[in-house]
Amino acid sequence: MISFNYETGFELGNEQQYEEWLSAVIESEDKSEGEINYIFCDDDYLLKMNEEFLDHDTLTDIISFDYTMGNLISGDIFISVERVKENAEEFNVPFEEEIKRVMAHGILHYCGYKDKTDEDSQVMREKEDEKIKLF
Template identity: 65%
Template sequence: MISFNYETEFELSNEADYSKWILETINEESCKEGELNYIFCDDEYLHKINVEFLDHDTLTDIISFDYSVGKELHGDIYISIERVEDNAKDFDVEFKEELKRVMIHGILHYCGYKDKTDEDALQMRSKENYYISKFV
């Protein structure tokens, strides 16, 4: 089950379309949908989580807590809408495209993709671009 939770004024206008897209991504990656929670928040909310749980005193666009069991994906994905807005401006892309990138990025991590090395980051970006292009 994919759920969307809001700790900010922002809300997805078409949750069903996003759920379908995420589920199709999970299926194409040969994984199974478990309990996936998206929590949309602001910088302050996510910064507090970053400090408290990861001991990182920085702003970030996404933090995901992976509770997956094998190929069955479970987790909490926190997304700062403020960071996504700023990143969209910095990268000169539409807000909706950057939001999709961040949303699918968390799922791809759960599917086993990493992004710490240059090679892994390139593969992650390629997968992100592929799945963003599949959003209807």
């Protein structure tokens, strides 16, 4: 089950379409859908979480808490809408594309993809592009 929660004025719009897409992303990786919660928030909200839970004093677009067991994908994905908007402007892409990229990014982490090295980041970016096309 995929749910969407809002700690800011932003709302996705067609949640059912996003839910179906994210389910397809999970299926495309031969995984099963558990309970996934998306929480959309602002920079301040995510910064507090970053400091409290990860001991990082930096702004970020996404923080995910992975509760995946085996092939059952589950977790809480926190997304700063402010950061996504800024990244979309910086990378000169539509906001809708960037929000999908970040949403897919969280799922891909749960599927085992990493992004700490340049090589891993390249694979992650290719996977994000592939998953956005499923929308």
